Amino acid sequence: MKAHWPFALLMVLGAGAVVAEDRVWLVGGGPHASGSQVSIELNTRWIADWLREEGLQDGLRIRYNDGDAPGADVKLRPRGEGTGEGPDLTPLVYVFGAPSTAGERYRNHRVRGVEGTTVVGPLVTALEADVQELESGDDLWFLYQGHGLQDPEDHSRNTLRLWGDTELSVRRLEGLLDRLEPGVTTRFFFPQCYSGGFARLMYDDPADPDALAGGRCGFLAQAPDRQSEGCTPSIEAGEYRDYSTYFFAxxxxxxxxxxxxxxDPDRDGDGRVSLREAHLHALATADSADLSRATSEAFLEDWEPWWLRWVGTAGVPDNVYGNLAVEVAADRGLDPTDPMPAVHQGLDRTKREWERLRRELDTARERIRELQRTVRERAEERWPALASRYSTAALEQLMHDPEPVLDWLRADPDYPALVEAIHRQRRLEAEELAVQRERAGYERVLRLRRLARLKARFERFASEEERAAYRELVACESWVPGEP
Known part of the structure; x- marks a missing residue:
């Protein structure tokens, strides 16, 4: 593979020593400790370390969870349940708690160089102060690692979920970006659920996709109304399938x-990898449930007039999306010249499999609740204090001498059935995720073929003003790190 140019946002403009005041904002974490999975932290550390290796420490601003507060704010699951000091409390979790949390631990985050919290008030204040220092010719890259929420009625109100259960909406972030000096280029990366709503940052008014703001572009993991892949307490980074993993690879x-x-992600063969090429690499290689998108693609979809659906296009056009559709189809064992019969069959089959798995999961969860109730009632007869698990008596029992309770739970006649029911639920959930990933692969072929036709029709029917706007977006996305 060809060597990549160093990733550097600091650049010298012209012969004079005019140094651009560029910024990279890396914002990560969850809304609270239980929603701050270690995968988010590991992604943030991976990206931050890479940025430092490329000499970006001076322009790098990192905000994570509660900042430098010493409390535990990251959730993780070490290899195997019961890992850690002290007794294995898994039976208590299985019977009295949420089985999915078994084996989970909490610790303070290990992100280096954090400048503050992501609570929306202090975060926005810091962003406002920083963007006021940027001038024409400077660059701002806003990188997010975390969760998102949607507003089903208005995707311009989709939000980032920040520490302290605070939120930052598309509209509020757009208002902040409006304060930038003309000529400052803003790029963004949003891998969270419902991230497609943030594509609207490319417009002057996120609620009215009409005129482009100019100098704004970005990349998003998913549609405005769909959840994205990622956010797991597992420490096995090699198993991660989120958009960030493929993009930054x-x-x-x-x-x-x-x-x-x-x-090789260098699709044009010029020895360099642009942000757009990183996105196309993710589209081509991702084995995930995501249907990631760039702002230029969202622009094409927003542009499409209603009557265009009746305009025919022979075959799949020979453009970047048509070529990607062929690649993805071939990688999935489909006939690249005519994948559609297999795609439609695959979509029908995975829909049926998903519906079956949902029914089986509902049954499995009800079985778990019944067994929990049965074992719990027996345990509360033996230790009445457990009926009020947060009472002083219960806490004293569990904190000072939990082994009798743990041994009793393991010996209960219905406990093995409960364990098996929980393991069955996990197997079904793994099967469900595999089906979702397979289905997304078929959907990706469909979407790429649609984008290929849409791009060809755009080139045929769009006005010169619309073409210029599209070219501006593509140029923004095609930025090679380290170049103006």
């Missing part, structure tokens, strides 16, 4: 586990 030149990439 293309920019760093290797998988996050250190292995070489199976496919």
């Amino acid at each position: 293309a920019l760093t030149g290797e998988r996050r586990t250190g292995e070489a990439l199976e496919r």
Whole structure:
């Protein structure tokens, strides 16, 4: 694979020593400790370390969870349940708690160089102060790692979920970006659920997709109304399938586990990898439930007039999306020249499988609740204090001498059935995720073919003003890190 140019936002403009005041804002974490999975932290650390290696420490601003507060704010699950000091409390979790949390631990985050919290008030204040320092010719890259929420009625009100259960909406972030000096280029990366709503930042008014704001573009993991993949308490980074994993693998030149990439992301062969090429690499190689998108693609979809659906296009056009559709179809074992019969069959089959799995999961969860109730009632007869698990008596029992309770729970005649029911639920959930990923692969072929036709029709029917706006977006997305 070809060597990549160093990723550097600091640049010298012209012969004079005019240094651009560029910024990279890396904002990560969850809304609270239980929603701050270690995968978010590991992604943030991976990206931050790479940015530092490329000499970006002076322009890097990192905000994570509660800042430098010493309390535990990251949730993780070490290898195997019961891992850690003290007795294995898994039986208590299985019977009295939420089985999905078994084996989870909490610790303080390990992100270096954090400048503050992500609570929306202090975060916005810091952003406002920072953007006021930027001038024409400068660059701002806003990178997010975390969760999102949607407003089903208005996607311009979709939000980032920040620490302290605070939120930052598309509209509020757009208002902040409006304060930038003309000529400052803003790029953004949003991998969270419902992130497609943030594509509207490219417009002057996110609620009215009409005129582009100019100098804004970005990349998003998912549609405005769909959840994205990622956010797990597992520490196994090699298992991560989120958009960030594929996107930044293309920019760093290797998988996050250190292995070489199976496919060169340098699609135009110029020896450099742009942000747009990193996105296309994710589209081509991701084995995930995401249907990631760039602002230029969202622009094409917003532009499409109602009558265009009746305009025919022979075959799949020979453009970047048509070529990607062929690649993705071939990678999935489909006939690249005519994948549609297999795609439609696959969509029908995965829909049926998903519906079956949902029914089986509902049954499995009800079985778990019944067994929990049965074992819990027996345990409360033996230790009445457990009926009020937060009472002083119960806490004293569980904190000072939990082994008798743990041994009794393990010996209960229905406990093995409860364990098996919980393991069955996990197997079904893993099958469900696999089906979702397979289905997304078929949907990706469909979407790429649609984008290929839409791009060809745009080139045929769009006005010159619309073409210029599209070219501006593509140019913004095609930025090669380290270049103006």
